[in-house]
Amino acid sequence: MDIFEKEKNIQKVLDKIREIPRLYNYVTNLPPEFVDSFLGYFESNFDIISRADTVFDIRLKKATESEDEEWLYSFAEPYPGISVICGRIKGLEKLDNMSGRDEEMRVSVLHYCRKGRCELYTNDGRYAFSHPGVLCQESRKYKKKNFDFHGEEYECVEIAFRLDEIGDEEKSYLAGLGLDIDLMEKRYVDDADFSIGNVSDTLKAAEEELAGLMRAETVDNTSLLLMILRINNLIRTGHVAFDEKKFYLTKGQREIVNEIRNEIDNHPEALLTVESFSKKYGISVVSLNKYFSIMHGNTIHKYIQKYRMEIAAKALRTTRSSIAEIAAASGYENQGKFGTVFKKIYGLTPLEYRRQNLNCN
Numbered sequence: 186m187d188i189f190e191k192e193k194n195i196q197k198v199l200d201k202i203r204e205i206p207r208l209y210n211y212v213t214n215l216p217p218e219f220v221d222s223f224l225g226y227f228e229s230n231f232d233i234i235s236r237a238d239t240v241f242d243i244r245l246k247k248a249t250e251s252e253d254e255e256w257l258y259s260f261a262e263p264y265p266g267i268s269v270i271c272g273r274i275k276g277l278e279k280l281d282n283m284s285g286r287d288e289e290m291r292v293s294v295l296h297y298c299r300k301g302r303c304e305l306y307t308n309d310g311r312y313a314f315s316h317p318g319v320l321c322q323e324s325r326k327y328k329k330k331n332f333d334f335h336g337e338e339y340e341c342v343e344i345a346f347r348l349d350e351i352g353d354e355e356k357s358y359l360a361g362l363g364l365d366i367d368l369m370e371k372r373y374v375d376d377a378d379f380s381i382g383n384v385s386d387t388l389k390a391a392e393e394e395l396a397g398l399m400r401a402e403t404v405d406n407t408s409l410l411l412m413i414l415r416i417n418n419l420i421r422t423g424h425v426a427f428d429e430k431k432f433y434l435t436k437g438q439r440e441i442v443n444e445i446r447n448e449i450d451n452h453p454e455a456l457l458t459v460e461s462f463s464k465k466y467g468i469s470v471v472s473l474n475k476y477f478s479i480m481h482g483n484t485i486h487k488y489i490q491k492y493r494m495e496i497a498a499k500a501l502r503t504t505r506s507s508i509a510e511i512a513a514a515s516g517y518e519n520q521g522k523f524g525t526v527f528k529k530i531y532g533l534t535p536l537e538y539r540r541q542n543l544n545c546n
Contacts, residue, residue: 263413267344269399272343291373294343363418381427449488502543511523
């Protein structure tokens, strides 16, 4: 697609969004380079659906050779200056064009992860990693930021408070309901730290209920606002266990984890162990596993095992190679051990799995 066609497609989406003033106002406050890059990436494959004139769904889809990449973006503004975004991202590795610290927007954000894993670059030069059940709290939102999904399907619920759009009268009303916009403005001025932590079961249920409302066929702004107030009150009363040690990596730690993952991914048949990586980098086994788990949710050993079995499963589905050949290509000289690990992960022996899933000519 040439630049002219790409610009035409972007404009087509924006013209459609313009018909929904609340949504258009939100989009036009996003970084223009992000809007152009994202909408251009998905070309003209989009739909916008309105539900009860309260929630607006934007579905963008791009077909690739390997799989479909899709973004389902549900937007609502239940109160002036307060928006809710319920997103599902499938097949997208990352959102580029946003690394580093740049012009900030006067927006306070609560971002809850429902599915998958997301990496983002924080104000202080570190990387934070969220996974299901984790809430991120930002005192200000920067126009440039990394979001890396590592190809996993990702789902989230985000509540944004656009401080410039909430007037004194609205602040007073919200304060009476337990929502302190003045405190958010103070945190913005102080440039309070980005915070991340695990939520309680009670807060998780509230976040899931908000996501359910955003997906419901019939929904009203009052119900959405009441749920936002409940979530805010639960955060205020200690239902998030903020803990820096569990969620952050420095740039150097992140680079080491990426190098280890790349070596595993590129050489699944090789004899790679956490001990060999520990010796290579001069870092203890405990520390290496900690860094790796923060980023990928598994120890190095479990990641190697899972990755090898994914390769084996694909080979069983799509080739007629022998079980012994597939085991060797997956790093297992012992076919019996390979079968034991495979059944532990997939619940079937390699032969049973092949019989049920073989799809090759």
